Amino acid sequence: MTRAFNFSAGPATLPESVLRQAQAEMLDWNGVGASIVEISHRSAEFIAVAAQAEADLRQLVGIPDDYAVLFLAGGATTQQALLPLNLAGAGQPVDYVVTGHWGKTAVKQARPYAAVNLAADGEAGGFTDIPAASQWRLTREAAYVHLTANETIHGIEFREVPEVGAVPLVADFSSSIASEPIDVSRYGVIYAGAQKNLGPVGISVVIIRRDLLERAGQARADIFDYRAHAARDSMLNTPPTWNWYLLGLTVKWMLAQGGVAEFARRNAAKAALLYAAIDGSGGFYRNSVAPAVRSRMNVPFFLPSTEMDARFVAEAGKAGLIALKGHKAVGGIRASLYNAMPLEGVQALVAFMHDFQQRNG
Numbered sequence: 001m002t003r004a005f006n007f008s009a010g011p012a013t014l015p016e017s018v019l020r021q022a023q024a025e026m027l028d029w030n031g032v033g034a035s036i037v038e039i040s041h042r043s044a045e046f047i048a049v050a051a052q053a054e055a056d057l058r059q060l061v062g063i064p065d066d067y068a069v070l071f072l073a074g075g076a077t078t079q080q081a082l083l084p085l086n087l088a089g090a091g092q093p094v095d096y097v098v099t100g101h102w103g104k105t106a107v108k109q110a111r112p113y114a115a116v117n118l119a120a121d122g123e124a125g126g127f128t129d130i131p132a133a134s135q136w137r138l139t140r141e142a143a144y145v146h147l148t149a150n151e152t153i154h155g156i157e158f159r160e161v162p163e164v165g166a167v168p169l170v171a172d173f174s175s176s177i178a179s180e181p182i183d184v185s186r187y188g189v190i191y192a193g194a195q196k197n198l199g200p201v202g203i204s205v206v207i208i209r210r211d212l213l214e215r216a217g218q219a220r221a222d223i224f225d226y227r228a229h230a231a232r233d234s235m236l237n238t239p240p241t242w243n244w245y246l247l248g249l250t251v252k253w254m255l256a257q258g259g260v261a262e263f264a265r266r267n268a269a270k271a272a273l274l275y276a277a278i279d280g281s282g283g284f285y286r287n288s289v290a291p292a293v294r295s296r297m298n299v300p301f302f303l304p305s306t307e308m309d310a311r312f313v314a315e316a317g318k319a320g321l322i323a324l325k326g327h328k329a330v331g332g333i334r335a336s337l338y339n340a341m342p343l344e345g346v347q348a349l350v351a352f353m354h355d356f357q358q359r360n361g
């Protein structure tokens with residue numbers, strides 16, 4: 001068996017030790033005589049798995065006690081619709097800072113439920129920079145300000161938390177949660193689909209300041225209500241137990257590796273190596289994002305022609321470097337460098353880039 005270096009943006013590479021543990025436990029979890037996938041979510045065994053995953057995630061990310069942590073079925077897009085339903089009154093203004101594709105998605109999901117104000121929009125500049133916070137047109141009575149901490153497709157990342165006054169900051173951390181230390185207390189809500197940096201697809205994490213659970217929001221069924229989920233420890237209905245278990249294993253692996261401080265160090269080194277290869281290629285490889293806000297997690301780049309982009313992806317795949325094709329919205333190449341991608345993977349990619357340029361430059 002050979003495992004390739006998998007640069008997929010999501011669902012993304014997972015630590016091999018996590019996959020091996022899941023494999024070893026598949027038929028009989030912890031001596032219960034059944035798989036974790038086959039037992040009740042209300043069993044003492046699964047409740048312990050769920051509680052441990054939450055405790056470990058709290059430790060890993062540094063989540064204060066005055067924040068609830070929800071584990072919900074569905075993706076980040078689901079949360080993008082639930083946020084205005086839970087936090088904004090019908091027709092109340094909500095501020096959105098759009099710095100790429102996922103910010104646009106968040107706006108689209110919110111529009112049916114709230115009066116979306118585009119406080120800032122980087123689209124005119126091709127999403128190559130983050131509009132200066134001093135230029136944002138914020139609304140004083142907004143229910144919240146939404147931003148995308150890391151734009152997975154455009155490869156742009158907030159490097160500091162913007163100051164937005166008393167209005168709660170809501171941030172989509174799907175592709176950068178646990179990649180470096182964050183100050184959770186600066187946010188009202190942090191949400192993330194798990195399939196980038198936390199585990200498998202099918203489950204999302206919502207970290208919400210408890211006072212925000214008391215907001216009236218809008219008429220909604222219990223199943224769309226964060227407060228109802230919090231009151232039942234995210235077991236209002238059958239949660240995605242397998243995904244929750246795998247997320248727990250992945251978080252435990254991150255803690256054992258040294259936690260977010262260690263991953264910040266590794267991720268900075270990986271990103272520096274790849275951007276240096278791009279910038280040092282004499283223009284053969286190009287990334288047009290402003291250096292100060294270049295993503296450490298997702299690195300999009302382009303070769304001199306779309307034909308060469310395609311050949312690069314095909315040849316890289318044969319060399320054991322897979323899933324490098326850029327998102328269809330922007331094309332080109334994209335290398336995702338989440339926590340589970342080792343430095344060796346990036347070194348192999350950089351060596352391949354050098355070789356490819358020698359042969360084609």
Ligand SMILES: *Cc1c(COP(=O)(O)O)cnc(C)c1O
Pocket residue numbers: 010074075076077078102148150151152172173174175193196
């Ligand atoms: C992947 C991603 C999403 C969408 O996640 P789904 O699970 O497909 O809903 C939203 N925001 C960001 C930043 C992402 O990376």
